[in-house]
Amino acid sequence: MRKLADLLLKRSLLFIVLIFTVSVVGVYTFLTIDQREIPETEVNLINVITAWPGADKDDIEENVTNIIETEMFSISDIEDVSSVSEDNVSVLTLSLSDGSTPDNVLNDVNNLVQSISGDLPENAAQPEVESITNAFPLLSYQIHSDSFENLEAVRGDVESLKQEIIQMNGVDSVTIKGYRESAYEIQLDWDALAEEQLNPNEIMNEIDLSLSPVILGQDVQDDEIIRLSFEDETALRTLEEVRIGEDRVPLLDVASIESVESTPEDIVQYNGEDAISFTVFLSSEEDVPSVSENVESVINDSFDNMPDNVTVDNISSERENVEDIFIGLYTSLLIAVIAVIIGTSIGLSLFGSITVMLTVLISIFIGLIPVPWMGVDLNQISVIGLIIALGILVDDSIVVNDNIERRFTLGDSKGDAIYNGVKEVAPSVIASTAAIVFTFSPLLLLSGANGDFIKALPSILISTMIVSTVLALTFIPAMRNVIPYKKVPKNPGLLGKAFTWGSKVYADKVLPKVLKRPVLSFLAILIVTLLSVGLVRFTPFEFFPEADRSEVTIDLIFNEGQTIQKTHEDTEEVLAHLLEVMDHVEGSSIFTGEGLPNLFGASLDQSGENTAQIALQIDKEKMSASATIDEYEAPLREAFPDAKIFMNTIIQGPPASAPITVEFFEEDLDTLSSEVAELTEQLENEGAIVTSSIGNPVDTLQYSIDYDALEENGISISQVKNELNMISEGIPMQEIIEDGSSKELSLKYADEFNLDNVDIVNIEDGRPETYPLSDFVTVSETEDTPAIQHKNGERTAELQVYSDDGANIESLISDYSNSLDGSTEVIVGGESSDQTDFFIEISILFSVILILVYLVIAFEFNSLVLPLIIVFSIFLAISGGIIGLFVTQTPISFLGIMGMVSLTGIVVRNAIVLIDFIEIRRKDGSVDDIYEAIYESGRARFKPIILTTVTSILALIPVAFSGDVLFEPLAVTVIAGLAFSTLLSMLATPALYYFYYKFKYGKKK
Incomplete structure (x- = not known):
């Protein structure tokens, strides 16, 4: 080992140059890695x-x-x-x-x-x-005008722009909403058909033949190939010339060709004007800023050429969102860097602090190199991971550098000081890093969208920690070797005297008192720790917080069965009411039908002609999105009781399900429908809002065929069904091309013909016989659900339940489920259930983490008991995190839980370093008894423990005060957990070690 160390020191300068060269690759990775607002979730x-x-x-x-x-x-x-x-x-x-x-x-x-x-x-x-795909909106525009005809006039330009944008790199798709499609109907006059003795089948066959293309192929003349072509008329002109039957009756004698407007999928409005929504979706694993800039340049050029009577407004830009977020995050990152520089300067010499800071920054950049291959891009989570890493990475460097300087003060030569300084702390540094790696590795196994969301955090921390440890054990010795030897100041650092005084007080006054009453000291700490856990009940909970954005969306579900036009009129009434009572709305959009094109994290689980969404742009300085929802949602529901209304804003996390879901599994459709309807009624009587995956029963006209009458008169079933089709939607035929676009074509009876005045013609003995269609069909009024749902082959239906009194609703559902005595199976789930599943999963992973950390420490100290002492600091940290959240009234959230898990790996380092020094002194015989070993350990390790804790806290303070509700819980948890754990573990660890020593050896040494 000494030979390897000497080899490194001899080539220190070359090694340093190599490390700086590799770090350049890391800088390039940082500058070129894909950027987006939130992590991609796999779909x-x-x-x-x-x-x-x-x-x-x-x-x-x-x-x-x-x-x-x-x-x-x-x-x-x-x-x-x-x-x-x-x-x-x-x-x-x-x-x-x-x-x-x-x-x-x-x-x-x-x-x-x-x-x-x-x-x-x-x-x-x-x-x-x-x-x-998991493509999400990159840019969205509203093309609007005071006349829909103006929007139709630019339709060709909008469609051409769509085709151009789709072909651009990084673009997944483009969605256009709001245009209305037209179709052609051939409306037959049944009386005219009867007079001419024609039937619809003859007309369909003739139309198909007339519209079929002419295939001429090619001809050969004098060994030369001649191409043959056919000049056809327009489809409408062709239809006008169709002749039917032996008498060659013109089609227009028995029918009219009508252009009808198809039922629109969407009706879009922007600030009260007719609008067309144009939304560009980003492909997966693409960089938001670069793709957006390219797309915007093309779109702006196109929209600049729009007529004066058409206006285009950008209502959503992911690039702007990313830039705004990253400005704040990079500011926090820069402040964190400055804070770490200050933190290291207060306790290390000038050369020491420079060496530590260079090591930390290089660790960050080199640690980023493998990140793109780990499926991680630069997003909110990964940048926060870098900030946390800054606070953690200094630990290795500080411990190694401080121990080298300590060896200098003991009189070692330059080479011996570097070698011995690294050798003494290398085992504990490696063990603590392994503990951190094992802490974060299980988080990569977190399932579902939550796992995808948090993946960047453990990936970056694992990568940078491994690099940091390697550099702390190699780069720092190399740097200390190239620095001209200079006597280390007696009290290095800006607050060197304070650290020296603190280490003396800790070693000479605090530790003796702790060891004098170790049981009392430990019990006091244990009681405080256990009591702090109870503060969870008094701390707010919010799994994923609402973003501080200016968008509020309103989902509207009206009575099923109403037309999209009626839904749009009702939605306009809702919007007019909102604009009347809200004075902080800056813009509004209506999307009737399928709803928003996945903008602002809002989408309709079930859309149709009876659904709509309103998107409001509000002045959040006057009132935040969450406050807007709290103030206006309930009154809005009271003002429009016939609609199911949900006000939402962007949630900083994966999409969540309804608070409570109820799944029914039942093969009998009538039983399934009645049970769903019965429970829905009970829930709504309790004030809950309920939606159903199969829809609510709607008024239905049910046609039934009298098969006995068919058989008696020799009429086929197909004849009856064909006539029913002809008096309702019609029979679809081949599409026709008009102005470069295809339009649907259907054949049906004119509107004045219905069940009461249409006859079935049947040929008997060569003579036509007519029978009223109503002789074979009866109509009854009933109610029926519009859909049948299956899950894994079983008929099912799901209710989504929204209520402020979740406990009461869950109790009601449980009672109803228990009252069912048939074959129906009921499964209750939802957001609360999903959160419960998450806590179960994270508890299992946390147990795995504790076992892995325990094994690492056990291997390091070759003991089964010592790791228990160190693991106790984890519970101190978690207790501290809870206290921090309670005192600041910061909600316990998903990232707050991640902060507690993160503490598991972070806080064990201090205990490892402290105990490792005690064990070294005890084993090498350099101290007289166990008391002196503990005192000397406290004296030597006080400064690096306090210094690493302070720098870690300083790095996270900008995040804690950033106002970002997503990351505040994580920062508060880690800061409070570190502070609490460091202070108490410096008391509890020596006391527990003393118990361990007395138990194992039974005497003083």
């Missing part, structure tokens, strides 16, 4: 969508959903299969298991869908398979 979901126009939900379930669903279970990497069967469409959502490769599963699903498509109904469309 392992695949949708399989199958359209079957005209089919009701029961037919969809039986003939589409069940067939596809059954086959999906054969793919091993699919963990869960959920489905929704609605009129006209089946949607399966496949959840992939952890560790699966999404691309491979996507290929398997595509192959499987193609193999079973022949088993689906003939009129059903080919299933569409799409992977749900």
Whole structure:
């Protein structure tokens, strides 16, 4: 070992140059690593969508959903299969298991869908398979005008811009909301058809043939290939020339061709004007600022050329959000660097503090090099990780440097001082670093969105800590070797005399009193620690806090069955009321239908013609988003009791589920619907707001076919169904191209023809016979849910419950569940359940952490008892963290819990360093008895322990006072935990070690 150390010292300058060179790579990584606001969360979901126009939900379930669903279970990497069967469409959502490769599963699903498509109904469309990505909005604009015709006039430009943006690097997709699609209907005159003795099938066949392309191919003349082409008329002109039947009856004699506006998916409004929403989504693993700048330059050029009667406003820019956040975080990081410089200067010599600071900064930069390969980018969590790392990394450097200087003061030569100084503390430094690594490693195993969210923190701390330890044991000795030998000041540092005085007081006055009454000292500390845990009940709780943003969103769910136009009118009334009572609204948008394009963390779990979202831009200086919600949500619900209203703002964390969810599993649809309706009524009577995954029952006209009458008159089922289609939605035909875009075409009876005045024509003995359609069809009024939901093949329904009295609601749900005596299974979950699952998981991981830390210390000291002394400091730190949160009334949160877990690895270092010195002195015989060994340990380790604690606290103070509600709990927890643990462990550790010594050896040494 000495030879290796001498080799390093001989080549100190070369080694230093090498380290600085490597750190340049780290600086480059820091400057070029992808930036985003929050960490990416992995979305392992695949949708399989199958359209079957005209089919009701029961037919969809039986003939589409069940067939596809059954086959999906054969793919091993699919963990869960959920489905929704609605009129006209089946949607399966496949959840992939952890560790699966999404691309491979996507290929398997595509192959499987193609193999079973022949088993689906003939009129059903080919299933569409799409992977749900975690792309999030990069930029969003509102294109608005006082006339929708003005917006239609620029539609081509907007569509062209979309195609241009999609092709740009880093862009996942572009969403345009608000434009209204038109279609063509061929509306048949049933009376005219009967007079001409024509039927709809003849018309459909003739139209299909007329619209089919002409395939001429090519010709050969005199060994020369001649291309053949056909000049066709427009589709509308072609339709006007269609002739049907033997008499060549013109289509227009029996029908009219009407352009109709399709039911819009979205109606968008901005500040009271008709608007079009244009949103660009970022691809995964892309840098927000660079991609945004490129996209903005193209968009701005395009929007600058818009007509004067069209205005474009940017309502969301992720680049601006990132820049605002990073300005604050980088400011905190810079302050933390300055704080650490000051912290090291107060207790180390000039050369020592310079060496420590260089080591810390280089550790940060080199530690960042592997971070991109660990799937981590630069975001809020990773920058906070760097700030925490700054406070922790100084520990190794301070301990090593301080011990080298201590050896100088003992009279060692330069080489011996460096070698002995490193050798004495190397085992404890390595052990404490291993403890930190083992503390944070299990956090990488945290599952789900919470694990993805926090991943950056342990990744950066592990990487930088390993580098810091290596540099503390190599770079610091090299630096101390190249510095010309100079006598170390008697009291190094700006507060050197204070540290010297403090170490004497601690070693000569405090420790003797502690060892004189070790039992009393330990019990006093233990009582304080246990009592502090009880403060949890008096400390606020907030799993993820609301962001300090100026956006407030309002989700609106109206009665099912109403049209999107009615929903939009109702939403306008809600917005008008808000603008009347709120004086701090600066802008407003309405998204009726599918809702916001995932802006501001707001999306509708279930959207339709009866749903809408309002996005408000508020002046948060007048009133914060959370205060706005607290003041206006309840009165708004009272003013509009027919709507289910939820006011939200951006949450700084993964999306959360409803506070309480209730899943029903029941095969009988009638039983399932009645139980869902019954519990919903009970919950709403208790003041809860309830939404359902299958929707609330809606008024339904149910058509029933009299099969006996069909058989008696020789009428086929297909004839009846065909006529019913013709008097309702019509029969879809091939799309037609107009002005470069495709439009749907359908064939139906004109609106004046219905069940009462349409006959079925049947040919008997070569003569047509007519029968009223109403002879074979009866209509009854009923109520029915609009969807059928499955989960892993079982029929299910889920209620999302929102209430201020969660305990009462959960009790009611439990009582109702217990009252069911049938085959229905009820599972209660939701946000509170998810949080409970998180605490269970983090408790398990924390237990693993304690075991790993214990094993590391046990290996270091070759003892099974000594680690227990050191682990006690962890409980002191957690108690201190709780006290800090209680005193400041900072909520216990997800990151507050992460702070307590972080303390586990951080605080054991002080106890390890203290006990390691005692053990060294006891074993080498340089002290007369155990008392002197403990006193000398306190004298030698007082300054590095206090100094490392002070610098760690100083590094986190900017975060604690930054006003960032996401990170305040973490900073407060670590600061209070460090301070509390350091002070009390300096008393408890010597007392516990004394017990250990007396128990093991039974006498003084």
